[in-house]
Amino acid sequence: MIVAEARRLVAEQGTTGLTFQALASTLGVSKQAIIYWYPSKRELARDFCLPLLREERDVVTTAIADTRSATEAIEAFVRSLVRYHLSDLGRFRILYLWLQFEPGVSLRPGDEQLLDPIHETTSSSYDLLEARIAADRAFLGNGDARKLAVAVDMAALGLVTMLAMAEAMNDPWRHSTESMVDALIDLLTGQHRSDAAKRI
Template sequence: MTRSGTGDQILEIARDLLAKGGLGAVSFDAIAARLGRSKQAVLYWYPTKPDLLAALFLPWLEEEATRAEDALKAAEDTAIAIASFVRAIAAFHLSDLPRFRAMYLLPQTLTRSAEDPRNKEVLDKVHTITDRLYGALAAHLGPDPVAARQEAFAVHSAVLGLVLMTGLAEGVRDPLKHGHDDLVDALIARLTPKDPVPQG
């Protein structure tokens, strides 16, 4: 097996463990067992949990940005742009809550020195991708680039909050009183002007 093939296989196993067992199932020991190699062999490729998480996270973040860009291609005005963005981001995350937790919750629990060059490399990649994500929406939100970027960030944060609360309800087995589509529509109605917004 080539070196890149081993690294890719480790990520594939980690994604499968995450999908089947949630974050708690993703461990170096579990990956090594599935890989049929020693834990040290896994640590060679991903020496720390943040390294493994970054390798999983960056392609997911890239896909999130691409979904947003694709959804906004046909947006003709601000309300449609916001509605399209909210629906695309919500659909992406609600379709895979374990992935969402790995992307947006787990990184908050993992620490790495700010001086670590690997941390700067990952953050540089994250900033490039989030510039695309927020830039795609901000282009539809008005002429002031600073205000538009802030509004794009606020809209994205609102969608993530909706997904977070949905995941929380699922995690404690407390069924929501409203369906996902109804909650997404309610969020869009709050974020957009009072003119009718096309339903998805």
């Protein structure tokens, strides 16, 4: 109930509207009642973001489940991840940008266990992509499949970050989103496809 209300507040007012006092007021309880369940914003941030990360994981693992090669898996992973986040840039900003700027959310000594469920979720996002890359020896060569899987994820999220920034500034890119996704996939896979076959 607290997390659902926190999501509503962020959707309506942005992350600056998410305070313990605002949560207490809208829920009709005392601020102390919120603090009882969430002693700090770090715990609230974890519970706020974890379901979103799990949803993201499900999107990418479903997209690559039937792929047969590293190239197919990387392409499906990138396209599904970018499409998922472009469908709701507000959700993306909360998940990947909010925590960088929110006072009181950064970890302190002894808080490491708060990250365990987040690490488990992101790790499972990479597992299937790593397996597809590792099984394709012609693609992998002497590379490290896990590092490549993580790098693919980071590259796709980097592209979404830049697209989100351009959208926030109302400053469109010179190149279409589709062509940038295609270029990123070409870079990550070393493949070249005809323009007719390229789709986001």
